[in-house]
Amino acid sequence: MTIPLCEPADPAPRAPKSPLPANAVDTHFHVFGPERDYPFAPGRSYSAPPAGLDDYERLAHRIGFTRAVVVQPSVYGTDNSRTLAALREARMPTRAVVVVDETLPDREWLDLHELGVRGVRINLVFKAGKGFATAAALADRVRDLGWHFQFLVDVSEVAGLAARVEALRAPAVFDHFGHVSTRKGIADAGFQSLLGLVREGIAWVKLSGAYRITGERHAPYADVRPFADALIGANADRVLWATDWPHPSIPVPMPNDGDLADMALAWTGDPEIRRKLFVANAERLYGFDAVDLE
Numbered sequence: 175m176t177i178p179l180c181e182p183a184d185p186a187p188r189a190p191k192s193p194l195p196a197n198a199v200d201t202h203f204h205v206f207g208p209e210r211d212y213p214f215a216p217g218r219s220y221s222a223p224p225a226g227l228d229d230y231e232r233l234a235h236r237i238g239f240t241r242a243v244v245v246q247p248s249v250y251g252t253d254n255s256r257t258l259a260a261l262r263e264a265r266m267p268t269r270a271v272v273v274v275d276e277t278l279p280d281r282e283w284l285d286l287h288e289l290g291v292r293g294v295r296i297n298l299v300f301k302a303g304k305g306f307a308t309a310a311a312l313a314d315r316v317r318d319l320g321w322h323f324q325f326l327v328d329v330s331e332v333a334g335l336a337a338r339v340e341a342l343r344a345p346a347v348f349d350h351f352g353h354v355s356t357r358k359g360i361a362d363a364g365f366q367s368l369l370g371l372v373r374e375g376i377a378w379v380k381l382s383g384a385y386r387i388t389g390e391r392h393a394p395y396a397d398v399r400p401f402a403d404a405l406i407g408a409n410a411d412r413v414l415w416a417t418d419w420p421h422p423s424i425p426v427p428m429p430n431d432g433d434l435a436d437m438a439l440a441w442t443g444d445p446e447i448r449r450k451l452f453v454a455n456a457e458r459l460y461g462f463d464a465v466d467l468e
Contacts, residue, residue, distance in 0.1 A: 181428050182223045183420035187236050188432035192439055194238035195449045199456035202349065202382050202416030203230055204247045205260045215251035222249060225420040227260045233419055234266065237435050241267040241462055245324070247422060248273075248297050261290050269460040271295050271324050276311045287319050292460050293347065298327040306338055317344045322378075322459065328353040330364035336371055346376065347459070350383030350418070351405070356397040357389055360404045373408040378459060381405060381438065381451070382416035385426045393429045394437035402441045410447050414455055 206212075207224035214221055234242055242264070246257045254272045261270045271293035272286060294316055296309045309323050316323060322345035329335055329352035339346045352368045360366075371377035381402050388395040406413055415438050417431055442448055456462065 177218060177221050178423075180220055180222045180420075180422045180424075183225060183229075183233075184428055184430045187233050187430055189236055190238065190432055190435035190439060192436075194435065194439070195445075195452045197241065198239050198452040199414075199460070199462060200234055200237075200239040200242040200417050200419075201414045201456050201460070202245050202380055203234075203242055203419040204245055204422060205230060205256055206247065206249070206420070206422075207256075212250065212253075212256040214249045215253065218249045218251075220249065220423040222247070222420070222422045227263055230260075230419060231265060233417070233431060237417065237431055239266075239417075241456075243269045243271060243292075243416075243456070243460055245271045246273045246295055248326075249422075258286075258289065258291075267462060269462070273297070274312070275308055283315055283319065287321075291321070293322045293324045295324045295326065298325070298332070309342055313342045313344055316342075320461075321345075322347050324349060326350070326353065328355075328364070329368045330354040330358055330362050332364060335364060335367045339371060339377060345378070345459070346371065347378040347380065347414070349380050350386045351381060351398070351401050352379065353383075354387060354401075355389070356387050356401065360400050365401070365404075369404060369408045372405060372412045375409060375412060378412045378414060378455070379405050380414045380416050381441070382414075383418045383421075383424075384434070384437065385421070385424050385429060388426065391426050393433040394440065399441065402438075406442060406447065406451070410450050411455060413451055414459070415451050 205227055206222040244257055244260045246254050252273050261268055270291045272291050273295050298305055324347045326349045354362055354365045384395045384398040388398050
């Protein structure tokens with residue numbers, strides 16, 4: 175079986191038409207390659223062209239981010255070497271979300287925390303990821319360190335979602351609007367369950383990867399707007415934004431990151447809500463503070 179190779183990110187991102195709020199945080203980007211140094215996991219769903227930290231930091235500067243969160247992609251399984259290398263080498267304040275399992279030694283949990291890791295990713299969408307059983311096994315560790323679980327899951331396909339998340343007794347973050355297709359609408363039972371978790375302050379949601387749930391081909395993906403409105407309206411203190419750069423394994427033409435930023439800025443003109451979406455909520459969740467800005 176041939177594993178598809180992703181399209182690279184647009185090499186010429188434009189700046190947003192309006193600036194992001196000061197001290198904005200990109201809560202989700204990835205780094206890949208080179209493959210000779212960081213081999214992909216067998217059984218993955220896709221392969222990615224090289225996308226390095228230098229490329230990302232140029233993108234972040236162009237869009238207006240001063241802090242960021244690097245997220246372990248599924249193609250590396252539990253080998254976090256590439257993600258952690260980016261965390262160590264970053265020139266801007268950076269945190270990380272990794273993929274681990276029950277075999278991780280005690281000392282390594284503390285080492286990861288000291289390095290800047292703040293979450294464990296649970297992936298039910300792409301192959302080579304980890305599922306809810308892993309989350310349950312790791313819940314005590316995650317809770318004790320003050321970390322969170324980051325779920326890449328289609329909420330419309332998980333029975334008893336709220337009960338599963340609440341049983342973990344740890345903060346939960348959902349990628350990409352909960353990954354529910356816009357064709358199912360905001361009345362979808364899984365999305366409504368997600369809204370309930372957000373409303374109650376149990377879960378956070380990244381309003382990222384709109385191209386992963388849209389039925390349209392090009393930004394601003396107008397069919398995603400009702401989902402953004404619903405999540406922001408449910409609890410503006412639990413929403414985050416992210417580039418999802420370099421946009422791996424997407425079903426639409428590669429967007430320009432400037433268009434994606436413009437799309438997110440258009441979701442609200444309220445300065446306070448924009449600050450929550452781009453700055454304040456991420457500061458609290460990932461432990462960024464004033465020292466990072468000195």
